[in-house]
Amino acid sequence: MMEPGLYHLLFISGALFFIGVFGFFTRRNLVTMLMSIELILNSVNLNFIAFNKYLWPDKMDGLFFAIFIIAIAAAEAAVAIAIIINLYRSHGSIDVESAEELKN
Amino acid sequence: MNELFILMKSELLVTGLLFLLLFIKIGKGIKNESLLLIIQSLLLVNFIIGFFFNKEGNLFDGMFNTNGLIALQKSILSLGVYLISLLFADWFKKSEHMAEFFMLMLSALLGMFFMISSGNLLIFFLSLEMATIPVAAMVNFDLDKKISSEAAMKMILSSAFSSGILLFGISLVYGVTGTISFAAMPAVLDGSPLMILAFVFLFTAFAFKLSIVPFHLWTADVYEGAPFATTSFLSVISKGSVAFIFMATLYKVFQPMQDVWYNMIMLLSIVTMITGNLFALRQQNIKRFLAFSSIAQVGFILVGMSSNSPAGTASVVYFILVYTFSNLAAFGVAAAIASQTGKEKIDDYKGLYQNNRFLSWVLALALFSLAGIPPTAGFFGKLFLITAGASKGNYMFITIAALNMIISLFYYLKVVRAVFMDKNDFPVEKITIQFSTKLALIICSTGIVLAGIFSWIYDYIQALS
Amino acid sequence: MSGSTIIFFMLAAFTLISAVMAVSTRHIFRAAIFLLFTLIGVAGLYFWMQYDFIAAVQIIVYVGGITVLIIFSIFLTQQAGELLPKQKMGRQIFSALAAFCGFALIMLQVYQHSFNQTTATAIEPTVANIGNRMLGVNEGGYALPFEVVSILLLAALIGCIVIAMRSKPVTS
């Protein structure tokens, strides 16, 4: 087996991304869906850092992108959790299938 | 330093407004009525200042760009926000958290300003999120309604998923090209399969925000559940801003890949128009109806966008201006009716004309404009889009677009017929309209009529693009 | 096989297995803990790449912030000991298929692509370098995004407060 490098990291991040996507599709609990989103964002961060390190170390674009993504993830998670808690209070459940009144 | 204040004047002004509101809220002691008046006048000032001290230039190593066209686009968005503050006065006054609502709306607007001006994928992504996350909170503002929180949940989860896809796309673009700057990108785009893949990922984020089929599924649910003020913000301001930056990105950054994106846009435009029309036909709720009709309108915007020419830019900007007037007028009328009677169904609109002449005429005008019937401005808007799109010589595409325009007549006329001609034993009773709402409806109607007749408006936009 | 390689593969396996567990276990607390492990695994990968600063941020913000937030929300919304509801089999299969197709497509393209590479000298990702750029306004400076994010966080804060601070009971 060769020295681990860019392609290995891309494999990990791709796998992580689609594990997250799978979780997002199948989890019925809203909080666990949010957790899947965090997995997706993490995989993207991994991509950025890997590209930064192995391909473009002359600038730090990828690194900074990753830092800002973490900040955005925090903001998004906070608002999402506020919304989920509010939904819990009005619907009495955080099952995604309990909130399907709007359709067609 | 002086230059920073001039180039970023809109952004600084909106930030200033945001903090002013924050301090007012902390200080307390102001009634909703007077606060709303203050906000409205500040937003008007914001709109007016958009026309002064415009300069071309960039800041922060090209992360922030501005020019006459961008300033005009910002002015259109400011106008929309100002109209929203007037239109839904009734709802604002009743709301407990009006100041917060405006703070969120202003921060979303600020995000859109940065987005339009962005010269780099990072700032673009951040401002896109900034234009989304506060809106998700705004969707939840009917705090005592179940559907409002359901809509907010759908919005935040869908948009988080979409940003995940977008970010993956951006990371691939970064990996392939080594840059995230818009200016440097065209030179290093290689059109390799991985690049196309990355572009598709990137593209879908725009498609999501613009509600292009098949990335539109959240739209109608969120529109229906959200309060009217948020719905109209989403369908007009949010869509407009994304359309602007989308166009700029396609024309400037992805110019080398135009063969790919032309086909993609053509395909999705056709699918979007058809799907939007088909779904609009069967809607009973006025918000859902307008949601799907706006999806069909986006299909049309894509027709103009596909032209990849200054004429395309001008036609899209012009159309969005007209669309702002028409759609806000339609939402304004619907909100006025809903806030006093709670009626949101099209069947409830039967015989509206009997007691509410003014509202009926404004609604009819707005729908005619959306349907593109001359001599309303909507006709010219669609016409310019089609003419711009036709410059590519793809007549099949243009014919399909024009056919869809006729199909859309069916459902717009259906509503107009309900309002004017259908009989109803219990029509909507006489509705008292707030002064500011009336003012906004008059501004919108005037805009619908005059934006078509005054050719200098289009000439002005064209001169800038 | 060098020690660094072994560490890499262990980290990778740890991350991916935790991630799979995080999306498949039916105990919600375990899911949260596996998520934590995944995040730590990713932080480990950053360390392995010698990007210490980002690894530290990852641990502080994710592990210290977001995971705690998630666990709090679990406390607020979930009865302890209850298993998560099961998704329909059809949906599970279809989702797995879709995710796998996407993964295969991306991997196919990535492995077929020969990436360009810079020849310029690298900048070490030290805290000093990062700090200088974070607040720089010239080439390579990130002051503007920094400010934008700060306003975004403010807006998110306002949004959260309004939504969570509800006084009236739900009517319909």
Add this chain to the structure above:
Amino acid sequence: MPNATYIALIPLLPLAAFILLGIFGRKHFKNSAGIIGTFLLLVSTALALYTAYGYFFDYGKVNGVYQKLIPLQYNWLQFSPGLSIDIGILLDPISVMMLVVVTFISLMVHIYSLAYMKGEERFPTYYAFLGLFTFSMLGLVVSSNIFQMYIFWELVGVSSFLLIGYYYDRPSAVAACKKAFIVTRFADLGFLIGILVLSFYSGTLDFNTLIQRLTSPESSELKTAVAASFLGVSALTWGVVLVFIGGAGKSAMLPLHIWLPDAMEGPTPVSALIHAATMVVAGVFLVARLFPVFSMSAPALEIVSYVGISSALFAAIIACTQTDIKRVLAYSTMSQIGFMMFALGVSGSGGENGLGFTASMFHLFTHAMFKALLFLGAGAVIHFIHSNEMKDMGGLRKYMPITHITFLIACLAIAGVPPFAGFFSKEEILLAAYQHNSFIYWIALITSGLTAFYMFRLYFNIFWNKEHEPQGEHHHGEGGFAMMMPLLLLAVGAAAAGFIPFGHFVSSDGAALESEFHFQFSIAPVALGLMGIFTAMWLYKTKNNKPDKIAVSLNGFYKAAYHKFYFDELYQLITKKIIFNLIGRPAAWIDKNVVDGFVNATGSTTQTISEKIKGFQSGKVQQYAIYFLAGVIALAVLFIYVWK
């Protein structure tokens, strides 16, 4: 040079009437709306006559050729340096003639409506709409730019929509106006695309430049337009054929005529305006306006002439069987417009060849007179009887002498009996057809015989046949002076208009065209016409059962014609078949008898499809995300592997 202000006032005065009455009419001019509208139009008519006098006898002619003058041009929207939308006035023989026709007929309708529409609740609205309608048509005829014309063209559509749906509390009126609007918009789509094609190849929207660029043999634009082809047909032909589709829609040519008979739901004076001078002749005018370009494409001209002749024959046959008098007149309009169309189709451009063009315009002119007269007369009859059905009429000659005489004049004119107006124009058309295409000539000859027959069938059924029995109610006579004056004026026109040496004024190239009389040539049409008249007289002059007997013996054909050759049914059948195969649920569709089949069927197809696809909008956010990802993957695969 003409004075631009006067000419601009011609369309602007009716617009002023529209704005004034539309905004203030209901409050301030409840009773005086009619007078105001009529007065403004009177001024406008006077100005039009003045302009016509000036153009034809003073400044219009240079070296024996009528010039195309542009007294007013305002650059409205500049697309690119060469391409702009202007608002302007183009004066040439046909537009000047149309100015006179439109204002005159509209004035007659205005005066007539003073009495006819008296006491209507929305009287001011009615006059406002009439003003808008007149304004749009006048704007259309003077357009100097093809795009300006398109805008007015759409405005004509909108205002006819408003007028046909004037009685908006009648469901049939609502259905009719919707049908008219949507069918003509389908056709307008052809026009719009045609404009795009023509302007794309000519690089201009201005009529004069466009015609010049696409007709002069050495121009490069013409060469590219002829060379470019799509599906084996040159771009030039596509362009003009698409424009013709627009014209055919407005002019109710086969098969886009389905809206016309239903459009009778509007008030009768409006029908007079639509049929005589405004909406339906717009299509003929459009072809005439672009005639030089049409004449560059032989296939296009052939399409025009065959569509024209088949509409003429088809409508004449249907008209023989209708019992609603307004429907008879509607089909007769369609038939006469068909005459004008094929006259254009068989014409060439310039000199002696342009006989068809002159004949067509001449017929448009005379037809305006007698068709307006027929409709207004029919309006008087309906006013008197309170019914549209022939069976309720008969023996009215004693009760309405003026209407009777004027109606007779109009019938003689349309039947082509010398020396009434229709004789001259129809004869020219037949001559043009004879010289060009003998097949069309024979069909046209038969049609003109049929025309005489159905018109006199109408005439005898209304004024002779059985005796009228006053049913006790008090009779308000024929209607006042306001209703009779237009009839008399139009009767003078219908009787005498034929003596105008029309070819001197209007011809395809502006130079005078001598029209000759061939005595021998007119024998056949006149004889056929008289034969038609006498047949009608024999059948319908007195009450008898001959028509029924004939109907029985011709059972199948009569029935087919009575049902408009099952045209609506055919439409339904075709659409149903398509839906059949698409959805596979035949049974539910068969017994559903929809009147405006095509429009409704399209509507319900889309409705059904939209019902089918609602599953996509399931309300499940995870499903949305799956579709999202599927869309991403599909697009990526499509553009990476398939569509490179």
